[in-house]
Amino acid sequence: MTYFPEEVVEHIFSFLPGQHDRNTVSLVCKVWYEIERLSRRTVFVGNCYAVRPERVVLRFPNMRALTVKGKPHFADFNLVPPDWGGYAAPWIEAAARGCVGLEELRMKRMVVTDESLELLAKTFPRFRALILISCEGFSTDGLAAIASHCKLLRELDLQENEVEDRGPRWLSCFPDSCTSLVSLNFACIKGEVNAGSLERLVARSPNLRSLRLNRSVPVDTLSKILMRTPNLEDLGTGNLADDFQTESYIRLALAFDKCKMLRSLSGFWDASPFCLPFIYPVCAQLTGLNLSYAPTLDSSDLTKMISHCVKLQRLWVLDCIADKGLQVVASSCKDLQELRVFPSDFYIAGYSPVTEEGLVAISLGCQKLSSLLYFCHQMTNAALITIAKNCPNFTRFRLCILEPGKPDAMTNQPLDEGFGAIVRECKGLRRLSISGLLTDKVFMYIGTYAKELEMLSIAFAGDSDAGMMHVMKGCKNLRKLEIRDSPFGDAALLENVAKYETMRSLWMSSCNVTEKGCQVLASKMPMLNVEVINELDENNEMDENHGGLPKVDKLYVYRTTAGGRDDAPNFVKIL
Amino acid sequence: MEESSMKREVLPQLLDLIPDRKEWSLRGAPGPGRSRNTGFGGDEDDKLELKLGLPGLAEEETPATSRENMIHQERPALSLGYLPLHSMTTASTTTTGAKRGFLDTVEAKAEGYNEQKQQARAACGKELTVEENTAAASERKKGCCPPPPSHAPPATPARNNGNRPPARGRGAAVPVVGWPPIRSFRRNLATSTSSKQPPEQQNGEADAKVKLNCNKSPLVKINMDGIPIGRKVDLAGCDSYERLSLAVKELFHGFLEAQREPSSAESAQQGADRKIFSQLLDGSGEYTLVYEDNEGDRMLVGDVPWNVFVSTAKRLRVLRSSELSRALIGSASEREEKC
Numbered sequence: 001m002t003y004f005p006e007e008v009v010e011h012i013f014s015f016l017p018g019q020h021d022r023n024t025v026s027l028v029c030k031v032w033y034e035i036e037r038l039s040r041r042t043v044f045v046g047n048c049y050a051v052r053p054e055r056v057v058l059r060f061p062n063m064r065a066l067t068v069k070g071k072p073h074f075a076d077f078n079l080v081p082p083d084w085g086g087y088a089a090p091w092i093e094a095a096a097r098g099c100v101g102l103e104e105l106r107m108k109r110m111v112v113t114d115e116s117l118e119l120l121a122k123t124f125p126r127f128r129a130l131i132l133i134s135c136e137g138f139s140t141d142g143l144a145a146i147a148s149h150c151k152l153l154r155e156l157d158l159q160e161n162e163v164e165d166r167g168p169r170w171l172s173c174f175p176d177s178c179t180s181l182v183s184l185n186f187a188c189i190k191g192e193v194n195a196g197s198l199e200r201l202v203a204r205s206p207n208l209r210s211l212r213l214n215r216s217v218p219v220d221t222l223s224k225i226l227m228r229t230p231n232l233e234d235l236g237t238g239n240l241a242d243d244f245q246t247e248s249y250i251r252l253a254l255a256f257d258k259c260k261m262l263r264s265l266s267g268f269w270d271a272s273p274f275c276l277p278f279i280y281p282v283c284a285q286l287t288g289l290n291l292s293y294a295p296t297l298d299s300s301d302l303t304k305m306i307s308h309c310v311k312l313q314r315l316w317v318l319d320c321i322a323d324k325g326l327q328v329v330a331s332s333c334k335d336l337q338e339l340r341v342f343p344s345d346f347y348i349a350g351y352s353p354v355t356e357e358g359l360v361a362i363s364l365g366c367q368k369l370s371s372l373l374y375f376c377h378q379m380t381n382a383a384l385i386t387i388a389k390n391c392p393n394f395t396r397f398r399l400c401i402l403e404p405g406k407p408d409a410m411t412n413q414p415l416d417e418g419f420g421a422i423v424r425e426c427k428g429l430r431r432l433s434i435s436g437l438l439t440d441k442v443f444m445y446i447g448t449y450a451k452e453l454e455m456l457s458i459a460f461a462g463d464s465d466a467g468m469m470h471v472m473k474g475c476k477n478l479r480k481l482e483i484r485d486s487p488f489g490d491a492a493l494l495e496n497v498a499k500y501e502t503m504r505s506l507w508m509s510s511c512n513v514t515e516k517g518c519q520v521l522a523s524k525m526p527m528l529n530v531e532v533i534n535e536l537d538e539n540n541e542m543d544e545n546h547g548g549l550p551k552v553d554k555l556y557v558y559r560t561t562a563g564g565r566d567d568a569p570n571f572v573k574i575l
Numbered sequence: 576m577e578e579s580s581m582k583r584e585v586l587p588q589l590l591d592l593i594p595d596r597k598e599w600s601l602r603g604a605p606g607p608g609r610s611r612n613t614g615f616g617g618d619e620d621d622k623l624e625l626k627l628g629l630p631g632l633a634e635e636e637t638p639a640t641s642r643e644n645m646i647h648q649e650r651p652a653l654s655l656g657y658l659p660l661h662s663m664t665t666a667s668t669t670t671t672g673a674k675r676g677f678l679d680t681v682e683a684k685a686e687g688y689n690e691q692k693q694q695a696r697a698a699c700g701k702e703l704t705v706e707e708n709t710a711a712a713s714e715r716k717k718g719c720c721p722p723p724p725s726h727a728p729p730a731t732p733a734r735n736n737g738n739r740p741p742a743r744g745r746g747a748a749v750p751v752v753g754w755p756p757i758r759s760f761r762r763n764l765a766t767s768t769s770s771k772q773p774p775e776q777q778n779g780e781a782d783a784k785v786k787l788n789c790n791k792s793p794l795v796k797i798n799m800d801g802i803p804i805g806r807k808v809d810l811a812g813c814d815s816y817e818r819l820s821l822a823v824k825e826l827f828h829g830f831l832e833a834q835r836e837p838s839s840a841e842s843a844q845q846g847a848d849r850k851i852f853s854q855l856l857d858g859s860g861e862y863t864l865v866y867e868d869n870e871g872d873r874m875l876v877g878d879v880p881w882n883v884f885v886s887t888a889k890r891l892r893v894l895r896s897s898e899l900s901r902a903l904i905g906s907a908s909e910r911e912e913k914c
Contacts, residue, residue, distance in 0.1 A: 077753035134758065160760040188760065293764060346755055346762065346812070375755060402755050433756075459754070484753070 006031075010039045019044050038062055045069065046504050048110065049529065052562045053091045057098035064103045065129075066095065070110035072507050072556055073457075074482055076134060079509055079554070081535055083569045088112040088135070096123040104129035104155075111135070117142030121149035128180070129155035139164035140189065147173035154207075155183040165191035172197040181205040185212035187236050187267065192216040203228050209261075212236025215269040219248045226255035234264040234288070242272030253278035264288035264314075273301040283308035287335075290316040292342045299353070303328040314338040319354040319375060326358035330365025338371040343402060352376050352402065356383035356409070363390035371396040378409035379436055384418025388425035397422055398433035404460035404485070407437035414438055420445035423453075430477075433457035443467035447474025455480040468492035472499055482507040490517025493555075497524050505558040514549040521557065522575035529564060530575040531556040752794065752809055762811070797823065799893035800862070802830045810885045816877050820855045823864060823893060855893065863896045 013036055016022050022040060026033045042065040043056060056066075070086025088110045095102050102124045112135050120127065127150050140163060146156065147170055171186075171193045181201070186193070193216060202208060202225045210233060213222065217238025226232070252275070256262070262282055271294040283289075286309050291302060299322040306315070306325070312333040319341050321329070329336065339362060341354055356379045362369065363386065370393045379401050388394075401415075408415055415436040423429060423446050430452055434442065438461035446453070447470035454477050462468065468488040471481065472495060481503065489512035500506060500521075515532060522530040533554035564574040794807045806826045813819045855864040856877045864876040867890040876884070876891070 074753065074756075076758045077756045078759065079753040134760075160758060162759075292761075295764075342761065343755060343757070346757060375757075400755055404751065404754065457756075459756070485751075 006035050009035050013039060041065060043067070047558050047560075048086060048091065049562060049565050050504070050558060050560045053094035054098070055561070057094045061099055062101060063099055064101060065106070066091070066102060066104070067106040067108075068110065069108045070135075072482065072505060073109075073480070074484065074507055074509065075109055079484065081533065081569075081571060084533070084572065085565065085567055085569070086110045087567060088137075089116045092116045092120050096120075100124055101126060103127055104131075106131040106133075107135055108133040109135065111137040112142070114138050114142035114145070118145040118149075121145045124150075126152060128152045129157075129183075131155065131157040131159070132161050133159040134161065136162035140166045140168075140170040140191070143186075143189075144170035144173040147171070147178075148175070151175075151178065152180055153178065154180050156181075157183055157185040157210075158188050159185065161188050163189055165189065167191065168193045168197075171201065174201050176204065179204050180207065182207045183210040183234075184208070185210065185236065187212040187214050189214045195221040199224050199228070206231075208232065210234035213238035213267060215239050219252055219275070223248070223251040223255040226252075226259055230258045231261050232259050233261050235259070235262060235267070236290075237265070237267035237269070237271075239269045240267075240272060240275045240294075241270035242274060249275050249278045253281065256282045260285070262286070264290075266290035266293075266316075268294040268297070270294075271296055273297060276301055276305050280305065280308050284310060287311055288314040290314075292316040292318050292340065294318070295320065295344050299325045307332045309333060310335075312336055316340040316342070318342050318344045319352050320344050321358075322353035323355055323358035323361065326354065327361040327365075330361045333366060335368060336362075336366040337368050339366070339369060340373040341375060342373075343375040346402075356380050359383060360386050360390075363387040367391065368393065370394055373398045373400075375400045375402060377402050378406065379415060379418065380408045380410045381413060381415055381418035381421075382408075382410065384415065385421040388418075388421040392425045393428065394422065394426040395428050396431040397426065397429060398431065398457070399435055400433065401436040404435070405437045406435075414441070416441040416445065420449070423449040428452055431455040434461060435459060439463050440467040440470070443470040447471050450475055452477055454478060456482070458483040458486055460485045462486045462488060465489055465492035465495070469495045472496040478502075479504045481505075483509070483511060485510040487512055489513055490520070493517050494520055494524075497521055500525060500528050500557055501559050503559065505556065507554075507556050508552075509554040511552075511555075513552045513555055515552055516549060518552055518555060519575050527559055527561075528557055529560050531558075531568070532573045532575060533571060534573070535571055752807075795866075795888055795891055797826065797891035797893065799827045799830070800895045800898065802827060804830065808891065810888060815881055816856055816884075819876070820864065823855060823891075827893065859896075861896060862893050864891065865894055866891045 009032065013022065013025060016025065019042070022036055026036045037059050038061070040060045040063060043060050043063045045051060045056060045066070045068045048068050048070045057063075068088070068091050070088075071080050071084060074080060075084070075086075086109060088107055089112075091107075092105075093116075095105075096119055100123060103126050105120065105127075106129075110132075112132060117138055120130070122145075130146060130150075130153075138161075143156075143158075143163075146153065153174075168191060174181075174197075178201075182205075184201075184205075193214070195217070198213075198217070198221065202211070208229050209231060211225070211229065212234070213225075213236055215238065219238070219240060222238050226235075256279060259282065263286060265279075265282065265286055265288070268291055271291075273296070276297070283305060289306070289309055289312055291297060291305075295318055297318075298320055302317060302321045303325040306312070306317075306321075307328050309315075310332055313335050315329065315333065315336060315338070317325075317340070321341070326341075329339075341358075343352060345352065352375070354374075354376050356376070359372075359374055359376070359379075360383050367390070369391045372394065373396075376399075379399065384399075399419075407413055408418070415434075416439055419432075419434050419438070419442050423432070427449075429450055432446070432450065432453055432455070434457070440463045443462060443466070446456070450456075451474075453475045456471060456475065456478065458481075465488055467486070468483070469492050471478070472492070478499075479502075482505075484507075488508065493508070493513050494517060518530050518532050522528065532552050533556060535553065568574055795810055796805055797808050798805045808819070808822055808826060810819070813822055855862060865873055866876050866884070866888040867873055868887040869889055873892075876888075879887075
């Protein structure tokens, strides 16, 4: 193989499906390493602190697409203090110095500043795609810079970011010469945009396939836009509130009628039930539907609409849909692969219209279901066992029972057997989140059966260190382990220290780990960063002391080639 | 001994239908290694020792989960009408919460209870553990029926090993930080749409500002006079002053209990505690809730609209009402000094 000309080897490498395989061929010999690194176009960095940005840019100078992820997953739920880190600037600056051919940047859970966005916009002449998910730290001024300077921009996709609103100017910054847009998603922008600018932008973007508007865009603007985009495949509506007269909705229906390519629908901000019938004609062609931002729709509104969506593969909905609504989903949407049911009432003490029965109905009707996120107030082992048998194809199973530690609603037993059935039957399970009353037994099941598991989220579960030890021993493919409020301590932490080098990260908060245990871990494993995150309190919380040793509030452990990071705030101690 | 415990078992027979609630409260108690089964036995003894009064007194959980709604439904059938008030106060959640005929549930539970009673008889020796359960139980014997029933207080938070939130199993409105695991984006969405106003831009921006502030500082420290340990409360997780008041009670109630003698007149204390926390906001109780805003001024909680309060409150304090005037004047004079 080494006698082939480099171009041939490079060409062969281009068939490798993913980064993992390219990493592997890089290890074969120096020649292959060189060929591979110079030809790698897409680089994925799962933890921004696992490697220095300069090193990435040095190794892959010809990369075109870079993905970087910052904060740990539990940052989504405010468990990571602000200013913890995850800054995008070093990455953008390093790329600006060493890789000006960069075309695409994807960032998740990172802190991005307007200055960085401006640098990005002005430095990379071929830049064409910016995707930011759950990021923060920037304002619409940064977006204005992107709009103004990225002449070849095709994708601007902003998903659930915290963006400071500095007015509608940014959208008008797309020059008239910008005609290349394929995807524009500004649903998370809180402020108004100029309707005229938006319509003109859409009118001069013949390649637009995905458009997600924000809450401020009124129905009439949506109708006008849709008349211009017959090839639209993915739409996030603007505001569908009920101030409008029927004519507006009729115009909307006519506009929808033109969109024969529409496959995915979301938005529905403040949606009035009266607008839904005007959308029914589109429903039969939809494969994706996100109604989870519309608490104004009740179960019957939702079910009437969904009953038309016979081709649906992905459904996100609020629990207002209720069990009976889920039964309609089960009988209508035979192709369903992904279901997410979000709570409309967040209080632990509240009440939810979906229960285990809805989920059982789904499992009976939707045999192709592989990805689930389900919030509810009660669950039973019997239901989980049934679900597991009906749907052995789960790759992602996340169940959140809103009341921590709640047992089986019928038998008052822990839910060990139910989740045990899930891991036993679903042999391809890669991601699992467990909840409810759980003992060490569930972890024994997970360690024994969940051999493909890559990510596990644990909250308020387990009895002793043995629980975590089962997982660390049995789950050979585990990459991310995140635990909160569970009685795992130093013994569990230190049982299998070598494993952490095979994982991306470990998160433990409000567990029984002490600083001493963390220090032992850090000293045994120099290739890990052991971050102890203790928000300082004048009056210390009661639970800080456990048998005389100070407990660690939050622990974040990750493998790294970069050593300790120098941007850590004072409440983060890197051992 | 046998005889008396047999007699006592007659009464709790009715209450055995709700053993699990007791379990949950004791779960946090001694030792993380304690298994569920011993929990069963201990709970039974607990009931044997303490339920000499009317069954009603022992029930004061929130109208929270649908499980508890089923419990409420069961009670009328089996407690011979002892607790009609409870089922009424939770009527709204009861009727919609039950997912199966409660008779089915009752039968299922009845079988479980027979087992538990046998365990209880076998575990008479565990009466010694009553001492530590007493404090927990006395908390539970709170006022039986101020409708809606007040929260069950955290069971022995002093003994809580910290791995379960004190309010677990109680259906309390105390927001556990970061729970449920919903992204802020979605949380803020719910709070801003619940007002159900037309999407005027001014409202949108005000909401946006509040959301931004909520994201940046979700946790506010709160201290109570006479209690050395401070807590934190998630203002974004409460949606009204009512909820906040309940949350404050939840946070500190256990500490007050822990400070008192377990053997003294429990019912008198419970009445007092109830009073303490129900009048935090109107100034008429023993304690008053105040806060420090972003300018350092001390203010009474409850004067400004909830949204404004959430975005400006930096620190909370539960003051003895007698200290109140001094505290507020004190901050005013501090301000003068700064000028």
